[in-house]
Amino acid sequence: xxxxxxxxxxxxxRLVTKDGFVVTALLITDKNxxxxxxxxxxxxxxxxxxxxxxxxxxxxxxxxxxxxKKGFSSLSINTRLATAGQILGxxxxxxxxxxxDVAVAFLEQEGFGNIFILGYSLxxxxxxxxLANRPHGNIRGIFLEGPHYSFPKSCKKKYTKWGSNxxxxxxxxxxxxxxxxxxxxxxNDETFVIYQSRGPGRKPGSSEIFTYKTWWFMAGPKAHRVMxxxxxxxxxxxxxxxxxxxxxxxxxxEPEALAELARKAGNKQVRVKRIPHARHDCMENPEQMVKExxxxxxxxxxx
Numbered sequence: 102x103x104x105x106x107x108x109x110x111x112x113x114x115r116l117v118t119k120d121g122f123v124v125t126a127l128l129i130t131d132k133n134x135x136x137x138x139x140x141x142x143x144x145x146x147x148x149x150x151x152x153x154x155x156x157x158x159x160x161x162x163x164x165x166x167x168x169x170k171k172g173f174s175s176l177s178i179n180t181r182l183a184t185a186g187q188i189l190g191x192x193x194x195x196x197x198x199x200x201x202d203v204a205v206a207f208l209e210q211e212g213f214g215n216i217f218i219l220g221y222s223l224x225x226x227x228x229x230x231x232l233a234n235r236p237h238g239n240i241r242g243i244f245l246e247g248p249h250y251s252f253p254k255s256c257k258k259k260y261t262k263w264g265s266n267x268x269x270x271x272x273x274x275x276x277x278x279x280x281x282x283x284x285x286x287x288x289n290d291e292t293f294v295i296y297q298s299r300g301p302g303r304k305p306g307s308s309e310i311f312t313y314k315t316w317w318f319m320a321g322p323k324a325h326r327v328m329x330x331x332x333x334x335x336x337x338x339x340x341x342x343x344x345x346x347x348x349x350x351x352x353x354x355e356p357e358a359l360a361e362l363a364r365k366a367g368n369k370q371v372r373v374k375r376i377p378h379a380r381h382d383c384m385e386n387p388e389q390m391v392k393e394x395x396x397x398x399x400x401x402x403x404x
Contacts, residue, residue, distance in 0.1 A: 118199040130174035144174040150222030154183040159382035219244035233332035242339040256320040334366035345379030
């Protein structure tokens with residue numbers, strides 16, 4: 102049995118966004134922390150990836166507890182893309198900005214002054230979209246783990262590689278027909294399967310399920326909010342890119358290219374770290390991953 106022992110105080114929260122969505126969140130912090138000391142306490146806000154949640158394997162589940170052992174607090178949130186949001190229709194990528202809004206507001210209300218944010222996989226895109234559209238001078242630093250240069254282009258590339266059915270162009274055509282001129286407000290939507298989009302054959306692990314609306318705003322050709330290269334130049338906070346050396350989803354050039362764009366835009370606090378013996382999930386090498394995370398937390402926290 103895979104059992105996690107908990108020695109720290111944990112609090113399960115329900116945070117309501119301005120559009121009425123309920124974000125579930127897990128706060129892990131020292132039970133002896135006094136509110137007056139909160140502004141000194143570094144805390145990491147963690148955002149999961151596609152179909153993820155804070156009890157998923159790897160980074161979302163393991164990192165908060167590993168950080169607590171090093172003296173750091175965390176808040177892990179389940180966005181509207183958690184637990185099959187892309188399949189049930191509620192997981193519109195553009196709307197995840199409200200989920201991060203309410204999480205950051207909660208931390209500020211609690212008095213935390215040293216706020217850091219980590220976006221894992223698609224969570225990195227959610228974070229970049231938020232940073233590009235919100236003032237973030239209060240954020241001490243960000244971590245982008247396994248970020249795509251452009252998620253829609255990555256989807257198109259993998260569909261072509263594996264010979265998906267339907268193909269990328271066919272999905273676009275059907276989405277435009279169904280959703281019309283105003284996709285966001287369209288009442289028309291359908292669930293569909295993309296066979297052979299992640300690997301050979303039609304076995305479950307090789308296919309994906311979306312609604313046309315969730316796919317359009319996540320992987321469609323006009324899904325600009327999921328195109329990291331269009332947002333990275335607006336990030337002013339220190340950035341640490343993390344990529345497992347054997348990542349099979351994100352190519353080695355992608356975080357390097359994003360880092361170069363950030364530097365050219367004037368951000369001098371940009372680093373790229375390769376995590377050895379890890380794939381897309383850098384917590385496959387927990388010792389090295391935690392070392393990189395805690396190093397930046399210590400460096401940029403203000404006492």
